[in-house]
Amino acid sequence: MPYHIVFDPNQCVACHACTIACIDQNDIDVEAGDQAFRTAYNIEIKEGEDNILCEYFSSACMHCTGAPCLKACPVGCIKKDPETGMTIFDNTNCIGCRSCSVACPFGAPKFRKSDGKMVKCDGCYVRVQYGYSPACVAACAFGALTLKNEEEFEADTAAKGIKSILDNVSQYNNVSPVPIRPGK
Amino acid sequence: METSTEKLLKAKIPCEATGIEVKKAFCTMCTPGEHCGLNVYVKDDKIIKVEGMPEHPYNRGKLCTKGAMTKGYVYSDKRLKTPMRRVGKRGEGKFEPITWDEAYAEIVKQLKGAREKYGPNSVIFATGYTKWYKEYLQRFANAFGSVNYGTDEGCCYKAGGLANMCTVAGGCFPDLRNAKVFLGWASNGAYSTYLNYVNLQAMKARGGKIIIVDTRITPAAQKLADVFLQINPGTDCALALGMAKIIIDNHWEDKEFIENCTFGFDAFRKRVQEYDLERVSKITGLDPNDILQATELYATQGPAACNIPASTLAQEYNGFQTIRAFLCLQGVCGYIDTPGGNLVGAGVTYLGRFAGWNSKERDYLMEQASKLDYTKMIAYDDFPLWSKMCQMYQGMKLPEAIEQQKQPLKVIFGMGVNLMMYPNTERFIKALDNIDFFVNTDVFMTYTNKYADMILPACTAFERGEFKVHPPFFMTYTQPCIQPLYESKSDTDILNDLAILMDIDDDLLKQGYEAMIDYMMDGCGLTVADMKKTPGVPIKVPNARMVPPGMMREKGFFMMPSKKFEFYAQKIAFLKDPRLDPLPSYVDPFGYKHADDYLEKYPFILCSGTRIPNTIHTRLHGVSWSRYIRKEPMIEIHVEDAERLGISDGEIVEIYTDIGAVQGKALVTCKVHRGVVEMAHGYPEANSSKLFNDSHLDPYSGYPNYKASRCNIRKLQQESGKAW
Numbered sequence: 090m091p092y093h094i095v096f097d098p099n100q101c102v103a104c105h106a107c108t109i110a111c112i113d114q115n116d117i118d119v120e121a122g123d124q125a126f127r128t129a130y131n132i133e134i135k136e137g138e139d140n141i142l143c144e145y146f147s148s149a150c151m152h153c154t155g156a157p158c159l160k161a162c163p164v165g166c167i168k169k170d171p172e173t174g175m176t177i178f179d180n181t182n183c184i185g186c187r188s189c190s191v192a193c194p195f196g197a198p199k200f201r202k203s204d205g206k207m208v209k210c211d212g213c214y215v216r217v218q219y220g221y222s223p224a225c226v227a228a229c230a231f232g233a234l235t236l237k238n239e240e241e242f243e244a245d246t247a248a249k250g251i252k253s254i255l256d257n258v259s260q261y262n263n264v265s266p267v268p269i270r271p272g273k
Numbered sequence: 274m275e276t277s278t279e280k281l282l283k284a285k286i287p288c289e290a291t292g293i294e295v296k297k298a299f300c301t302m303c304t305p306g307e308h309c310g311l312n313v314y315v316k317d318d319k320i321i322k323v324e325g326m327p328e329h330p331y332n333r334g335k336l337c338t339k340g341a342m343t344k345g346y347v348y349s350d351k352r353l354k355t356p357m358r359r360v361g362k363r364g365e366g367k368f369e370p371i372t373w374d375e376a377y378a379e380i381v382k383q384l385k386g387a388r389e390k391y392g393p394n395s396v397i398f399a400t401g402y403t404k405w406y407k408e409y410l411q412r413f414a415n416a417f418g419s420v421n422y423g424t425d426e427g428c429c430y431k432a433g434g435l436a437n438m439c440t441v442a443g444g445c446f447p448d449l450r451n452a453k454v455f456l457g458w459a460s461n462g463a464y465s466t467y468l469n470y471v472n473l474q475a476m477k478a479r480g481g482k483i484i485i486v487d488t489r490i491t492p493a494a495q496k497l498a499d500v501f502l503q504i505n506p507g508t509d510c511a512l513a514l515g516m517a518k519i520i521i522d523n524h525w526e527d528k529e530f531i532e533n534c535t536f537g538f539d540a541f542r543k544r545v546q547e548y549d550l551e552r553v554s555k556i557t558g559l560d561p562n563d564i565l566q567a568t569e570l571y572a573t574q575g576p577a578a579c580n581i582p583a584s585t586l587a588q589e590y591n592g593f594q595t596i597r598a599f600l601c602l603q604g605v606c607g608y609i610d611t612p613g614g615n616l617v618g619a620g621v622t623y624l625g626r627f628a629g630w631n632s633k634e635r636d637y638l639m640e641q642a643s644k645l646d647y648t649k650m651i652a653y654d655d656f657p658l659w660s661k662m663c664q665m666y667q668g669m670k671l672p673e674a675i676e677q678q679k680q681p682l683k684v685i686f687g688m689g690v691n692l693m694m695y696p697n698t699e700r701f702i703k704a705l706d707n708i709d710f711f712v713n714t715d716v717f718m719t720y721t722n723k724y725a726d727m728i729l730p731a732c733t734a735f736e737r738g739e740f741k742v743h744p745p746f747f748m749t750y751t752q753p754c755i756q757p758l759y760e761s762k763s764d765t766d767i768l769n770d771l772a773i774l775m776d777i778d779d780d781l782l783k784q785g786y787e788a789m790i791d792y793m794m795d796g797c798g799l800t801v802a803d804m805k806k807t808p809g810v811p812i813k814v815p816n817a818r819m820v821p822p823g824m825m826r827e828k829g830f831f832m833m834p835s836k837k838f839e840f841y842a843q844k845i846a847f848l849k850d851p852r853l854d855p856l857p858s859y860v861d862p863f864g865y866k867h868a869d870d871y872l873e874k875y876p877f878i879l880c881s882g883t884r885i886p887n888t889i890h891t892r893l894h895g896v897s898w899s900r901y902i903r904k905e906p907m908i909e910i911h912v913e914d915a916e917r918l919g920i921s922d923g924e925i926v927e928i929y930t931d932i933g934a935v936q937g938k939a940l941v942t943c944k945v946h947r948g949v950v951e952m953a954h955g956y957p958e959a960n961s962s963k964l965f966n967d968s969h970l971d972p973y974s975g976y977p978n979y980k981a982s983r984c985n986i987r988k989l990q991q992e993s994g995k996a997w
Binding site: 102108109110112113116119125133141145224227230 | 280284322334336341344345463467468474490496887897944
């Protein structure tokens with residue numbers, strides 16, 4: 090049964106526990122300059138003259154239904170895990186062309202400095218297969234990140250809206266994401 | 274293609290094929306009042322991952338940012354590997370490795386030498402955070418013959434404890450499960466003690482109302498608060514007393530509780546008359562209508578619970594009385610010792626926590642301490658309330674005492690000592706010239722260790738065993754998840770080794786840590802040997818007894834002289850000290866500095882109360898995972914102030930006071946007040962404490978004022994920024 094990692098911005102506080110859990114689970118070498126697959130943002134955006142929006146976000150691969158990265162990869166590194174629906178990869182043949190990263194509206198695929206190959210969030214799909222939550226979900230104390238199966242996901246009206254966007258995400262390929270100031 | 278075992282290994286699935294084992298432990302990253310249950314994934318004697326322990330009654334599988342950094346912390350390249358002796362100048366950071374035998378020989382020589390030449394009190398036994406061994410160290414100090422034992426509680430937690438002890442009892446905890454209203458004093462929770470935030474989320478979900486008082490806009494203020502009061506730094510006491518007046522004026526007080534269970538209400542009522550709405554509004558910078566709205570919600574929609582801040586507001590100019598004012602406000606409404614209000618602690622089992630029975634912790638400490646003259650303690654006369662009620666010196670006077678040498682102070686035996694907790698830090702560093710020998714244990718090469726003569730490598734909690742209690746009635750004994758790294762040792766093993774080598778006249782100390790725990794936990798129904806059969810697993814205390822809310826209302830507040838809740842604190846009155854007031858009052862932190870030229874020179878208010886999710890105090894700053902989240906120290910300034918001064922986000926700025934300067938990256942934000950500059954403390958390259966003067970210490974608690982001082986800020990040229 091497909092699973093979805095659902096993000097609820099109302100509960101997020103940008104504590105970055107998800108990012109740290111991602112580093113922990115995936116042995117990301119931050120000292121070598123490698124990046125975590127999930128990032129949290131603490132953003133202030135000026136809206137009009139007097140209003141400043143203060144928002145908190147966490148983002149990683151959205152595991153889209155019609156994943157544009159999958160179609161963009163010329164050597165077929167990226168595929169869907171039939172069991173969990175996560176967008177997974179095997180970068181043995183990766184040529185480092187970055188097509189996947191360009192195609193992704195969320196900039197999810199990263200390039201690892203040490204070997205010049207693409208890496209990305211695989212939704213901790215093996216963990217999910219074995220009944221565990223993805224590391225970021227397990228680390229989210231405030232309920233901003235949850236793992237939902239198809240049934241739970243369908244029942245969640247807020248999540249449905251996101252799903253409809255993701256189902257049609259390939260249409261949004263030419264839309265650049267909102268500029269934000271990370272790292273605050 | 275990966276084989277299936279490789280896949281499992283990469284995913285870190287614990288099973289026979291991978292050889293990954295999940296060991297049970299608890300996190301020791303933040304305050305000992307938390308310490309969440311932890312699942313530690315271990316393979317080949319190496320920690321490969323951690324997660325919250327789902328079955329733990331305290332955190333139920335949850336974990337925060339800092340706890341999630343465990344692997345990065347344990348395997349940090351900044352760890353001390355061997356004992357080391359200083360070879361360069363103090364502060365230079367040059368050390369040479371020595372053996373444990375060499376280290377011990379030198380320590381024994383120095384400690385015994387000082388005791389012979391200058392007397393036992395010339396040796397200072399000091400510890401920093403989180404001091405899991407503190408009972409052992411205190412007894413060690415006392416058995417050695419010294420009364421000069423002190424901890425980080427000289428600027429954290431204890432002031433709140435003292436305020437509790439002078440008003441109601443040892444502890445006074447919010448009952449969030451039953452509260453209808455929560456009044457959060459500088460309470461955020463999103464970036465520290467995160468389970469408070471989780472509990473408030475749950476409270477909100479079931480319809481509870483939340484009032485947040487804070488100087489800055491936080492996630493709690495944005496997402497949880499029904500009423501948010503963005504107060505001027507350092508003025509919370511005035512707000513609490515003003516709210517009390519509104520409540521009394523409107524006859525919203527709990528007359529029955531006041532009549533039957535309290536002492537000194539008339540004097541308190543008279544005192545709060547000084548805090549009329551107009552004055553309070555002016556002091557706090559709050560809209561009178563917002564104050565009225567918050568007060569009405571608090572007083573009429575209760576029961577309401579409030580938090581007792583450990584260091585945030587205790588480190589205000591008049592922090593002790595600020596917390597007394599919060600407690601008195603609870604008392605006016607009768608939100609004390611009642612479901613949904615603040616529950617009163619029935620005692621302490623171990624390390625400040627109650628788990629259903631009164632242990633022999635105090636007996637353990639007093640056996641040696643009762644032989645000594647505690648009036649010889651450092652700063653005994655400076656803080657009479659502290660000295661009478663705490664079995665430790667008030668460390669904030671330590672630099673002065675070392676400078677003056679009125680009583681000879683020659684050796685510091687430190688465990689995790691942190692100089693950055695002292696205001697005017699540079700003064701302490703200079704004072705160290707008067708010290709013959711300073712030895713410190715720590716896990717890392719810290720800011721402080723550079724000034725030590727000898728450093729000893731302590732292991733982390735995952736490399737040793739530790740006992741812990743969790744409310745309401747659980748206890749845990751961990752076993753090492755991995756062998757100690759390098760030559761590091763458990764802190765208590767170091768003390769145990771020294772007790773034997775020095776032939777300290779105390780058999781119990783010579784028997785080690787487990788003997789100490791068995792001594793104290795006698796009567797709980799289990800021994801260390803029993804608990805070790807299920808390492809790291811929380812066990813229900815067999816002989817635990819619960820104290821029902823309302824017991825003290827009925828039978829009397831047994832820790833108070835009047836056996837009642839005391840608005841008028843008799844424990845303060847008995848001291849007959851003109852510096853101390855038995856009633857809470859607000860003191861203007863800038864009252865002595867309102868001269869025009871001073872304000873011109875230092876127009877900004879400086880506050881180091883900011884909490885960030887990736888560090889706690891001086892911890893984790895050296896861990897690369899933490900720096901990945903936030904690379905540099907950030908100095909927060911309001912958008913309008915930044916515009917006026919031509920400061921852009923990310924530029925290097927300097928904050929300076931009359932005693933020091935610190936540099937960091939400007940974080941231009943709308944979340945702080947106009948006219949206020951905030952920064953998180955504990956950065957070794959940007960130690961905010963050195964900006965704060967040590968000339969004012971709270972006369973009750975001795976705490977420094979880290980929350981509202983004066984400073985100025987300037988943009989630095991890019992060139993000079995490079996040095997930093």
